[in-house]
Amino acid sequence: xxxxxTEENYLKIIFKxxxxxxxxxxTNAISAEINTTAASVTDMVKRLSEKSLIHYERYKGVTLxxxxxxxxxxxxxxxxxxxxxxxxxLNFSWDEVHDIAEQLEHIKSAELVERLxxxxxxxxxxxxxxxxxxxxxxxxxxxxxxLSELSVGESGIxxxxxxxxxxxxxxxxxxxxxxxxxIQLLERFDYDESIKILNRSDQEQILSKxxxxxxxxxxx
Amino acid sequence: xxxxxTEENYLKIIFKxxxxxxxxxxTNAISAEINTTAASVTDMVKRLSEKSLIHYERYKGVTLxxxxxxxxxxxxxxxxxxxxxxxxxLNFSWDEVHDIAEQLEHIKSAELVERLxxxxxxxxxxxxxxxxxxxxxxxxxxxxxxLSELSVGESGIxxxxxxxxxxxxxxxxxxxxxxxxxIQLLERFDYDESIKILNRSDQEQILSKxxxxxxxxxxx
DNA sequence: ATAAAATTTTAGATTGGGCTAAAAATATTT
DNA sequence: AAATATTTTTAGCCCAATCTAAAATTTTAT
Numbered sequence: 205x206x207x208x209x210t211e212e213n214y215l216k217i218i219f220k221x222x223x224x225x226x227x228x229x230x231t232n233a234i235s236a237e238i239n240t241t242a243a244s245v246t247d248m249v250k251r252l253s254e255k256s257l258i259h260y261e262r263y264k265g266v267t268l269x270x271x272x273x274x275x276x277x278x279x280x281x282x283x284x285x286x287x288x289x290x291x292x293x294l295n296f297s298w299d300e301v302h303d304i305a306e307q308l309e310h311i312k313s314a315e316l317v318e319r320l321x322x323x324x325x326x327x328x329x330x331x332x333x334x335x336x337x338x339x340x341x342x343x344x345x346x347x348x349x350x351l352s353e354l355s356v357g358e359s360g361i362x363x364x365x366x367x368x369x370x371x372x373x374x375x376x377x378x379x380x381x382x383x384x385x386x387i388q389l390l391e392r393f394d395y396d397e398s399i400k401i402l403n404r405s406d407q408e409q410i411l412s413k414x415x416x417x418x419x420x421x422x423x424x
Numbered sequence: 425x426x427x428x429x430t431e432e433n434y435l436k437i438i439f440k441x442x443x444x445x446x447x448x449x450x451t452n453a454i455s456a457e458i459n460t461t462a463a464s465v466t467d468m469v470k471r472l473s474e475k476s477l478i479h480y481e482r483y484k485g486v487t488l489x490x491x492x493x494x495x496x497x498x499x500x501x502x503x504x505x506x507x508x509x510x511x512x513x514l515n516f517s518w519d520e521v522h523d524i525a526e527q528l529e530h531i532k533s534a535e536l537v538e539r540l541x542x543x544x545x546x547x548x549x550x551x552x553x554x555x556x557x558x559x560x561x562x563x564x565x566x567x568x569x570x571l572s573e574l575s576v577g578e579s580g581i582x583x584x585x586x587x588x589x590x591x592x593x594x595x596x597x598x599x600x601x602x603x604x605x606x607i608q609l610l611e612r613f614d615y616d617e618s619i620k621i622l623n624r625s626d627q628e629q630i631l632s633k634x635x636x637x638x639x640x641x642x643x644x
Numbered sequence: 645a646t647a648a649a650a651t652t653t654t655a656g657a658t659t660g661g662g663c664t665a666a667a668a669a670t671a672t673t674t
Numbered sequence: 675a676a677a678t679a680t681t682t683t684t685a686g687c688c689c690a691a692t693c694t695a696a697a698a699t700t701t702t703a704t
Contacts, residue, residue, distance in 0.1 A: 294539040
């Protein structure tokens, strides 16, 4: 049975919400994420359930079936591989690629995905530091922390972001805080939970609580 | 006004039929090409006409408007650039790329197309020898003839195909008659309109009328 | 020039994906 | 345990894109 582009998007978003909030995923959570009414979501989850892509019980929310989860991971794999292509081959910046990858992820050809993966040198992470599932659906795990959880004195490398918005990514560029940036936490200010860091490719910087919460660091 | 994927496909097919059979393009010609009923085509041409993408008069067939032709050419440009990418970068063979490019051509991002074009070195022809329109919609013209129109003794290079089917392309591969093959017409057999050629990267070969009609040659 | 054949259009139905408004079920507060 | 609030579902509608069957128009043949 064919999975439509719309259905794929639902599976992807259900996967994403599951990861973030746990299961089961509520109708409202889905509708909030994709800007559709709860009524439409109910319609769609019925269809997805009919196709055995999710488990659904009235008023109880949904969980992905094995099949549904596979489909979601395939989509994420494609999305992230295309993002790598756009950034490393076509020189797009990391804040420009999301919308294009959102379209490219729906291209149907297993062969294409595998060749692209090989062409790009089997990357493990995308331009935002998110792990790229392998053909079997396995993610590479990496121990990483929000910058807000580092202790004073600790050092680390920027390896990912929580917030993928273009404005945040552009801010990070302006601050020389892209992936790979090496930093050390110098001081915490309890007043507003901002911090002072030493950015090795720059100098001392003050970062707000919001920035700290959205930046992932690998300690070293 | 947005052009849907389905609408884009209609524009492309109308462009293709116009090129082949001239204008105006009949409802039946379209329905034959895309495997839909004539009634559905009538519905769609009304919509396209409503959007000023084609000129349409009941019972009189359709022609592309300036806007419609631009859209069709953009689609062809994308299709052929992606085919180049698939063949030259991802090592697909020329008989495998059509269906994937058929999907990729609908990706919406003008920036992506221009970057891809540059990345590929501004190719003028796709893997089947078909010209790639530039950003303004202009095709590179090349004087080429079906092999069936060559005279005995004339030499030339294979530069394109009329028939894009995988079976024909695979046959050409097997005969060492891919793009760039150098040949000379040695003899014509009136009986079945087959010919004998000298294939410089092979040896003497007999080719049927059908093959001759579907192979484009640049004389030299 | 008319009859027959072919083409094209209309009418009416269907399916996927979405909407609003109202009803039903669940969760929260008192 | 009610009453209230929130969430979810149902009912009924819409639009794009398709279909079949029948009607209208154009083309071809006699």
